[in-house]
Amino acid sequence: MPAAIDLFDKARRHERLAQLRAAREHDLVPFFRRLEGEAGPVVAMEGRERIMLGSNNYLGLTGDERVKRAAREALDRYGTGLTGSRFLNGTLPLHLELERELAEWMGCDDALVFTAGYLANVGTIATLCQPGDTIVCDSGDHASILDACAMSRAKLRPFRHNRVDKLEQALERAADDGGGVLVVVDGVFSMEGDLAPLDRIAAAARRHGARLMVDEAHGVGVLGERGAGACEAYGVEDKVDLRMGTFSKSLASCGGFVAGPADVIEFLRIQSRAFMFTAAAVPAAIGAALGALRIIRSAEGRELMERVLDNARYLHRGLAELGYRVNEPTVLPDGSTLVTPIVPVIVGDDWRAALLWKALYDAGVYVNVALFPAVPRGHALLRTSVMATHTREHLDRALEAFERVRDRTEDDPAPSALTAGGS
Known part of the structure; x- marks a missing residue:
């Protein structure tokens, strides 16, 4: 009779287990971070104030x-x-x-x-x-x-x-x-x-x-x-x-x-x-x-929508000017261009995206990070998103943080376990 296969082995031996352990040891896990207050443009998160560029609260109505x-x-x-x-x-x-x-x-x-x-x-x-x-x-x-x-x-x-x-x-x-x-x-x-x-x-x-x-x-x-x-x-x-x-x-x-x-x-x-x-x-x-x-559906709603799209254009332009790789605006049938509130920064390597995420987090800016298998191998990105309630001061502070950390991770070696089996 063949030996029984333990269904839980896939949880205990999956290909990214070593990476996850190493990431935890170096505080590089970008997921399940604790929000300690209201989900606004600036949030209380794990003991300090951070600019929130990782929310879908596009109009700030929460x-x-x-x-x-x-x-x-x-x-x-x-x-x-x-x-x-x-x-x-x-x-x-x-x-x-x-x-x-x-x-x-x-x-x-x-x-x-x-x-x-x-x-x-x-x-x-x-x-x-x-x-x-x-x-x-x-x-x-x-x-x-x-x-x-x-x-x-x-x-x-x-x-x-x-x-x-x-x-x-x-x-x-x-x-x-x-x-x-x-x-x-x-x-x-x-x-x-x-x-x-x-x-x-x-x-x-x-x-x-x-x-x-x-x-x-x-x-x-x-x-x-x-x-x-x-x-x-x-x-x-x-x-x-x-x-x-x-x-x-x-x-x-x-x-x-x-x-x-x-x-x-x-x-x-x-x-x-x-x-x-x-x-x-x-x-x-x-x-x-x-x-x-x-x-x-009120007149105020139209103003909020204009504000969030204006903030998206501002952040997109600022990141591009800093040398970050961002997607091109969408061209609509009437020839106008549109930047949605989702402004991804294309990084490439999983470990580099994690390091850049952590540097921004320590600088007081929260963004989302997408790694394999959420995105294809080699296509890791930082997903930034804006709200209508972000002010120019908020976005400028965030862009200053992006500028400060821009070169810090380029030559920063990842822990060896982080690169094993990754992108």
Whole structure:
């Protein structure tokens, strides 16, 4: 009888274990750092004040008194939780108000609110697609989209990031697969901060009779005149079939939604397992999202969106002038250029990115770091992101820190264990 294989061996012997131990010994682990106060432009983190350039709080609404009041009112009226799914005892008038206003904002028939943005993608894609269907997705799509594709058991045809010619090839091959075809792309890609060329993607999907779903997690509340996302910015709202969004970025809460045709939303409402078998979001989260949405849809929301995009341009230009490698702005169909609030600094090597992250952290600036396997080997980056509530003083202080640490890590050797098996 063959010896039993211990399932836990993969946790105890994985390829990056030595690197992780060495990183901990040198305090180079950039993850799970403790936030000790409100998530604003400057935060209390592990005993000192740091400029926050690693948050998705794009409009700075998590600290807005009106949003906090909306959360408190929902908490006071409905309690701390609903202890059941939306499908059973977990639907409040607040959910219905939020869904109605989201649908209006997106210019869609209807919307469905999920407890998390991850669940919105999983619950939509894995319900609509099944074995025999085909999903065509960008290689840079969010993990929740890729997980949903696996759960659906549909045929997956990925295409190279933002390569519409490769999308066309995938759609041509999908025509012979025999089932329905769904194209799924991020509107704004969460690591690179670039936009999908939605005008050309929408045209390609239509030519091949495929449906198109856009993940607007990082676009809603930021892009377009109404803040309705990348679809609005590209002028293709009427050519996109489904639009997903999240509350954990600009909407200052936690949760997600999908908006689209009424009959499709109704189908998801009674068929999506991720919706039916997940407890409803706590009332305070729904109240906060509704409060934030109403600010975004006001004249003040337009000002906040202009401010965050202006801050993005300022940081992007400053980093480029310091010699850091940053992505080129996206060129929209009308010829205008756009820098999203996500401004990545391309570093390359994992260990160098970790060292640069630590130098910035010690200098009082927090950024996110993306290492393999979150990004391809050799493509490590520092993901900076701005808020509407960052002042020029905040950004100038951050750029001064980038200038101070710029050359410090170039010749700084990594601990030998950090480079073993890495990029």
